[in-house]
Amino acid sequence: MARNIPKNTEKTKERNPSQPISFDFNIKKILQSEQLHFVLGILFILLGIFMFFSFSSHLFTGDADQSEVEDDLQSSIEPLKKQPKNPFGLYGAKLAHLLLFRLFGWSAFLLVPILLIAGYKLSFKKEILPLEKLTWQSLFYMIWLSTFLGFFVFMLEAEEKWSNLCGGIGYFINEYLYGFIGWASFFVISFVLIVFIVYYYKVDTSSFATNEGENDNIAVTTPENEATEDNIAEAKNIKRVRENFETILAEEEPEEELAIDHEDNFDEANIRPFLPPVVETPITKSNNANKGPVALTIENSDDIPEIIEDFEDDAPLEINESVNDELVKKFGLYDPMLDLPHYKYPTLDLMKEYDMGKPNVSQEELKANSDKIVETLANYGIGIASIKATIGPTVTLYEIIPDAGVRISKIKNLEDDIALSLAALGIRIIAPIPGKGTIGIEVPNKNREMVPVKMVIGSEKFQKSTAELPIVLGKTISNDIFITDLAKMPHLLMAGATGQGKSVGLNMILTSLLYKKHPSQLKFVLVDPKKVELTLFNKIERHFLAMLPNAAEAIITDTKKVVHTLNSLCIEMDNRYNLLKDAGCRNLKEYNVKFVNRRLNPDKGHYFMPYIVLIIDELADLMMTAGKDVEQPIARLAQLARAIGIHLVVATQRPSVNVITGTIKANFPARLSFKVTSKIDSRTILDTGGAEQLVGQGDMLLSMGSDIIRLQCAFVDTPEVEDVCEFIGNQQGYDSAYMLPEFEGESEGGGSEKSDFDPSNRDQFFDEAARLIVTHQQGSTSLIQRRLKLGYNRAGRLIDQLEAAGIVGQFEGSKAREVLIKDMETLERHLKSL
DSSP states (O other), rough: OOOOOOEOOOOOOOOOOOOOOOOOOOOHHHHHOOOHHHHHHHHHHHHHHHHHHHHHHHHHHHHHHHHHHHHHHHHHSSSOSSSOTTTTHHHHHHHHIIIIIIIGGGGGGGGGOOOOOOOHHHHOOSSSSSSHHHHHHHHHHHHHHHHHHHHHHHHHHHHHHHHHHEEEEEEEEHHHHHHHHHGGGGHHHHHHHHHHHHTTOOOGGGGGOOHHOOOOHHHBBBBHHHHHHHHHHHHTTTTHHHTTTHHHHHHOOOOOOOOOOOOOOOOOSSSSSTOOOBBBOOOOSSTTSSSOOOEEEEEOOSOOSSSSSSSSSOOOOOOOOOOHHHHHHHHHHHHHGSSSTTOOOOGGSSSOOOOOSSOOHHHHHHHHHHHHHHHHHHTOOOOOEEEEEOOOOSEEEEEEEEEEEEHHHHHHHTHHHHHHHHHHOOOEEEETTTSSSSSSEEEEEESSSOHHHHHHHHHHHHHHHOSEEEEEEEETTTTTTEEEGGGGSEEEEEEETTTTHHHHHHHHHHHHHHHOOTTEEEEEEEEOOOOOSSGGGGGGGGBEEEOTTTTTTSSOOOHHHHHHHHHHHHHHHHHHHHHHHHOOSHHHHHHHHHHHHTOSSGGGGGOOOOEEEEEEOOOOHHHHHHTTTHHHHEEEHHHHHHTTEEEEEEEEEETTTTTOOOHHEEEEEEEEEESSSSSHHHHHHHSSSSSSOOSSEEEEEEETTTTTEEEEEBBBHHHHHHHHHHHHTSSSSSSEEEOOOOOOGGGSSSSSOOOOGGGOOOTTTTHHHHHHHHHHTOOHHHHHHHHOOOOOHHHHHHHHHHHHSSSSSSOOOOBOOBSSOOOOOHHHHHHHHH
């Protein structure tokens, strides 16, 4: 399966002619350069070829060249009387004479594969055979074979005739051993071989045991589908390996809440600069609505934890697969970031600075509002035991405890009366507040506080978050920065009237992910029917965007292409589930951990899977023009795509029932609503009222399960988004965007009926599919679909064409079709004949 390949596209800066030219001579950088590795690799390959032909020629011309070589070694000044017969001249003859005649004999040929494989690995970054293992084996066998053959040369006194067979080392070792133990030296030589085999190949008595049941339970295969020597040991040490990787897989534990005793003295410098001071007065309890004033307690925001993350903390993921020790020892854990090793994450200086100060809510405003609330409720015979205020960036929450015997519904019905007495834009009553024995009244502040993106992105908790897809939305009503994990939602449905902050919310989600994820870990599919909202992200196409093959642009604006893209994502989902099934994994996280630990074979189609986030900016327009063609794939993705890392963020201006249908709504447990125009729209998106009472400009309600949280969305300006995208786009990226599987509609071919083969009308992937089938000798539609990333209909049409062309046999039910051509040479001749 083709993956994106990095390509250096960094812009060349113009040099000022007045500035002198400087040369940065960095030895470390030169030694690590790919160009040097490629040149050295080619040099090793040429040296290996030079050795092979020099050695081969020496076997026939060594005796004739020996006198010339000896003369040259004794005197390098006088010219040779006779040129050597070795095809590589004097130096080829000298190298062969040294290594074959004087040192190792015929076993010196074992140096050739070491040089060839080392050169190939350096130049092309591929390893034909394990280089380290091959080197140690070749060096041992080179010396041992020289000694073994030297025994027969020495015992037969055939050194003059067969000196090239063992070389000088093998002969003199046997001469030395014979002086001590005579012909018994043969047993010493054999014993050395046995010791090497036992310790190097880890041979013991268990190697000869044939307990099939036990082997079935603990056998593990390498990516090359061969058993490793340490399988049994690895299976016994699973617990130890799992503990080594707990720090990677475990979720970060939430920090303990910060508690401040108001009666103690404390340093104001330790308080966050954007929160109001602490003011608290004793609570005066009243048993009657007409009995005296009710004291106001202003809740200090510092009593609440600085940053909240999510409502539930998943248990650490346990992986039962151990690491492939042999491969990891040679190559290390697989690192997907090495595709773009020099990628730099966006920096905070790309964001604007704002002079925030403290929330502009005065003590007089708080006191006046609390008195009006108490007075209004008293007018209807409702007594208040206590009232407490919590100041937020947009609204202030007044928590009241009514007197005993007061019905909650009676207070809730006074929403409009309280709003009238406060002369507020709109208040929201929470009766009761979940988890508390109080009733909440949210009153908009006269002077609102803006939440800049730099404040929330730069927060310590967000920077240290270990969530899979962390998004920071803004601040809660208690001035806490709110961070959640899109991967846990797992999909988000957004709604809001025009101009209420929906586009800023989408930009905030995208910006959060860009600041935390590497291009190899995350891809976006952006759908923008309005054609102007998401165009800023065109610059990061080769880093973070996914698109259909042969598409003109990565950001989809045409309705027909939207339908194709959604169906293509469904194909991608099915392909990923097939790979998870083959790997024996339940979700994307387990699969990627297994791939990083080199437990999956890339030759079988396995690859490191990035998360895919689908963002649709305006669902209402798509539902109006495409209807069911859009609804069905969205619903299917929402139902199934969570486990394989595809997550949806769908936004709409009009949250009516014909846009947010029951099928879509049922599969989006997380809902986010900005201000809407009516209570009906609020109930459609949130299943409850309240969104119509929001005050706009980023004021929003987030519903996750049974809880509804009021948030002020952080403000990210268009120039800030442009700067972030420019920063990423100017870096080295892949050759193209991440390619999704190709999808063809019913009108574009892929029918089920088979026709005679027409060479002039064959599919453009015909030749590639034929080579794939012959290489694997498996006539499978799913193989073509998975490896070429095509839709099922098109893969089926290719199989039909291959059958008509005589490359595969007829359909045989559930069995794969027979491949009629057995080798690539025959196939190439057959393709030319077509």
